[in-house]
Amino acid sequence: LKMINPRREQEGKEAINIERIPLDDPESFRLLKTAETTAVFQLESRGMKDLIRRLQPDNLEDMIALVALFRPGPLESGMVDDFINRKHGRAPVAYPHPDFQHESLKPILEPTYGVIVYQEQVMQIAQVLAGYTLGGADVLRRAMGKKKPEEMAKQRGLFESGAIDQGIDGDLALKIFDLVEKFAGYGFNKSHSAAYALVSYQTLWLKTHFPAEFMAAVLTADMQNTDKVVTLIEECRKMKLAIVLPNVNVSDYTFTVDEQGQIVYGLGAVKGLGEGPVESILAARAEGGAFKNLFDFCDRVDLRKVNKRALEALIFSGALDEIGPNRARLMATIEEAIKRADQNSRNQNAGMSDLFGAVVPDESVDDVYQRSEGIREWSEKQRLAHEKDTLGLYLTGHPFDEYESEVRRFARNAIIDLKPSRNKIAIAGLIVDLRLMKNKRGQNMCFVTLDDRSARIEATLFSDAYDEFKDQLNKDTVVVIEGGVSHDDFSGNLKLRVDKVMSLVDARQQYASQLVLNVHADQFKNGFLKELKSVLAPYQGGGCPVTLRYCRNDAETTIALGEAWRLRPDDEALFELAHILGKEKVILEYN
Template sequence: MTKPIYIPLRLHTEFSITDGTVRIKDVVKKAAAIGVPALGISDLMNTFGLVKFYKACRGAGIKPVMSADVWVENPEATDKPFRAVLIAQNDEGYRRLSELLTAAYVGEDRNPDHAELRQAWLAEGDNTGLICLSGAHYGEVGAHLMNGHPEAARAAAQKYAAWFPNAFYLELQRLPERPQWEVAVAGSVEIAGELDLPIVATHPVQFLNSEDFQAHEARVCIAGGWVLADKKRPHDFSPSQFFVAPEVMAERFADLPEALENTVEIAKRCNLTLTLGKNFLPLFPTPDGMSLDDYLVQLSNEGLQERMVQLYPDEAERAEKMPEYQARLDFELKIIIQMGFPGYFLIVQDFINWAKNNGCPVGPGRGSGAGSLVAYALKITDLDPLKYALLFERFLNPERVSMPDFDIDFCQSNRGRVIEYVREKYGANAVSQIVTFGTMSSKAVIRDVGRVLELPFGLCDRLSKLIPLETNRPVSLDKAMEMEPEIKQLIENEDAGELIELAKKLEDLTRGLGMHAGGVLIAPGKISDFSPVYQADESASPVSMYDKGDVEDVGLVKFDFLGLRNLTIIEMAQENIKKTVGETVDVNTIPLDDQAAYKIFRDANTTAVFQFESTGMKKMLKTAHTTKFEELIAFVSLYRPGPMDNIPDFVARMKGQAFEYIHPLLEPVLEPTYGIMVYQEQVMQAAQVIGGYSLGGADLLRRAMGKKKPEEMVKHREIFAKGAEEKNIPRQKADEIFDYMEKFAGYGFNKSHAAAYALISYQTAWLKAHYPAEFMAATMSSELDNTDQLKHFYDDARANGISFLPPDINESDYLFTPNSQKQIRYALGAIKGTGEGAVASIIEARRQGGKFSGLLDFCERVGKEHMNRRTLEALIRGGAFDSIEPNRAMLLANIDLAMNNADQK
């Protein structure tokens, strides 16, 4: 191989968010094509794309050089920070870079106006794993040179050289359009000679090809809110900032060959290997120095004893059932310990039990976790997996080692409290949420580019609306133009060719940052040892700089904290019941065979009942005659595209239509679903019963069937037929069963998930059946801002015999409140134009001084801080003063008088 002459070290990818349009895969492909042996990434103040870059380079046989382009504090002019590039040479350097970036966003000493590195941090910390490039004309040395202060530049170079011993390079950049940069180049070369410092040549890459400049400028304008034609907008970038070949740089720096040689030298010095695919769990504190394994065994056995008393109050029946439960518990514990996951189970049970003991409702389970008896014993889930034939191997498979993943539903309004508990337990710097990257979809990019090109809004709006959706996502621009001829026509008629050309180049690029809905990371030690942490502002939550896939790659373990509105509704309903009838109701202890609850389903009276609210669901329920919980589980699973076709057959069999099992051995597996395969677990059990698979192997078969991999299917068909043959099942019948399983594996539902969600459905139906006013008041309180939904629930409540009392400043609260006469008092918070603060001040004034006697009294006592003219008008028009003075027009006419009077008082 020829000796490399230059290594590109400066590259802003699309993850620089505001000023790069380079897609990582494309640049790596181009680098490989021109034979570049190493490549550097240096996104601006972040490492969002670093893991993706590392994997892409490694995959293409290129050495990745990982760095960040950073802002460094300028003590003389705080709004004009300097630039530098910090390159990680090794693991220590990576952690140091991560620590510095984290401090810039979430540290106590950070600059609140913009993220930058404090000079004190660079001076005080250990930088031995880092290489620093001076930042060319934007760095402290270069900026002083450009401003004609060579002495200050020299002092700055000495300072950085002391911070980064033998690892500080004076950076030189030349672009054809920027001859003025030569001042910084010449000055830096002179200082390098005087102080015996190395020089290095870099080329700032912002876009991939020369023809992408205009698209890059459009991106900069989209991010900054400018328009392309604006002469006054910043013009910081040049047409030559594309990815150039080494020969171009060799020619450009022919007079300074050592500046090129040093790019190769730097690449040689960098040997950072990321540890990918290994999990690092936080350490869970156990009592008396017990091992994690022993503590898990102890807690699980204690929990099982408690659960068995609830499940089987009769002692004799309990003693008879115990061996079966104990055997399943021991089997699961053995696998959990063997796979090294006791810590994971202990961490999850700890924060779930804290939530349950501290008034934060938790869902009964979700996803495949409900198939674990250990999880049930530890109170992570609330469904007995043996009763509903839920399989542990669907959750944890000893034949395919992957991290367990409990998806946990918390009551929406208390979820933050649980995350706060985890922060306190493991330390704030060990806990963060996860970043997500919003992209410019075809629909959005048309509008964005149209704005920066100053095209008529109507045209962009029409074009954007013409783009078809597939599975709720807009199709690509190319596909949209094929599918919708009107787009092409409109572009030709309106001469909007440039719009489409730029939009195609920017389509699907990262546009902004968000936060993963449920994922919370807990690290052993600091998150920043694995990933830098980003925080948008004071009020935002800290998030990892790596997205969900990348944090899992670097070994951080994600715990899912999901918010579920229905848990909040159940909690509010239970509180309402306590207030109206003085009873303490806990839906987790209600019997699952209450026919009053099933009548709600039989009558399709399921508005506000979780998972059963849609018109299609109601139509299905009208034909079915639901009497038991297993049927609810099946309906949750069947009511989806694909399985829906089986609903008429399922309902007919439910009602007694005769049917045959595909094979007698499958009767115990298919009996709960009347001979129809509905769940993924049934596919697994069928593989076990007919094909002789272990349940672990059966899960691998289910996955292969779901992914429709032909070569794997051929292999499995033979294994299955061989197992069937041992049970005297002929090949033809074995193939028929295999085909039947394959059909259902594609859209079979996870029974553990369906069962857990059916339980919440049943609980909401039970509340609606027995405490309709309390339940509907809670449901309506959860939708205060949604007038359409409120109307829908209001009509349903009245159809269920509930009457409404009007809003009243002397009686109403912020939320809807029921009473024991099946009446609901309308909420002040549901009157458009009021707010929580205003209503709180009304209730506080009422608490302190009793009921209001009139408008003057009201204005005097509530005070002006939360009560303005608009809020007062909204309350009067909404009828909240009718009980004091029914003449609304008179009250509206006297608002100014009342408010002025209150001011004088």
């Protein structure tokens, strides 16, 4: 609301008062029914989402019941199934049972489709049906919860006689009493459930109508928990919300929303920074405006707080992208920038300055950057790995991106396009999560979440497959998995039963026919062959044949290198070859 209301004020709109929002908003309930409730208070867990899908709540009373029903007792007793079936017309609504009910109980039990869900309903039934006082009804509630035989026998008699005094048949009263006793042990305090459900609804309403601000707020609330931040960022992506890198010229300590509706990463969530360095950065920016370059930045922040480690974290996370040529060159310039800032500080303390009031003129900055021009920019893999280290996730890309066009040559199915099939298929993706558990025999089995940017799928390795392929299962690695796809009744999604797991290198060796290196005649100068040999040598002993395609202006010929030069086609090998030949001239060919 601190983000939403100032913007609404600028737009001439009324501020949102969260206590006065409509409690029957159709759009909010449409979102609720999809069970896309990550970050919605009390409704986030996998089990709760499953219950939401089954119940399809469409009013606040249903939400109050959701909170009360999602507990082991109601779930195991069949009470939840009864509630859902009655709501959807698959079972008759009765007050409380089709074979024994009383019209006076309808106002009490109608909000819960005749099911006794709340402790307050137990008390109201005793008051209406058997004439209990409020105090006496509370004694009955506590007695039913403790299940003491002597006390229950006494209460049973009181209930029967009280009902008869009300003109109600004693046998009917006892049948209702027995049913109330059965469910009273599972009954939840409605006043508690309603208070929780109201906050659930408020967060649901905010997620529906102000998604960017809501997600920025929940990201801020959990910004010190990297695992939770990763989950929430994934939810933002599902919601089609844009998230931009931290930026020393834009970001606050917390997550915020910019004028374009994008969520701006909070500096406080960058690992390796901390509160002190961020406060120094924000204070310097507030005092002197946007930072121009790394030297200006180091000159203005407190380097006792923003030390070399913090500077590296800022570079790795992308927070200095706006004020430098690229991340590799910024890293190479840190020492010089710190040194000059220290010198500048000493000179100012001594009362010295140059004609223009600065020790490091713009020209010297350009000179330093020019000296770093020969430094090779990080590969996509390096850049994303550093982002993962500092942010906990990949923000400017996805490790699968650089492999997608290649793996589609042999793992043709994108996860989003999968359908249940008895045929074994190959699927490629990044391992984003691993869960180990024991089966009934005490053997290890593993659940792997695979992501190929189009979607995610859970792959199951039963004990035999896990024992055989566990060494290939590493988080944040691209793998190729062969197996069968089927429907998962629990989640409603597809699942994959794994027969085989291959690393990307092993998949290349299995599926690639050869590695082709396109070399122009002009390159055969200045020790090129010696350089090529030194690049290939560390990767010899693999299974991938190598062919040189030698080109001149008027002709070309191919030269197949001997068996001794078969390569293990690691990413590092391909990267080194691309560096000396050009990326487009290093080609893995597949049949």
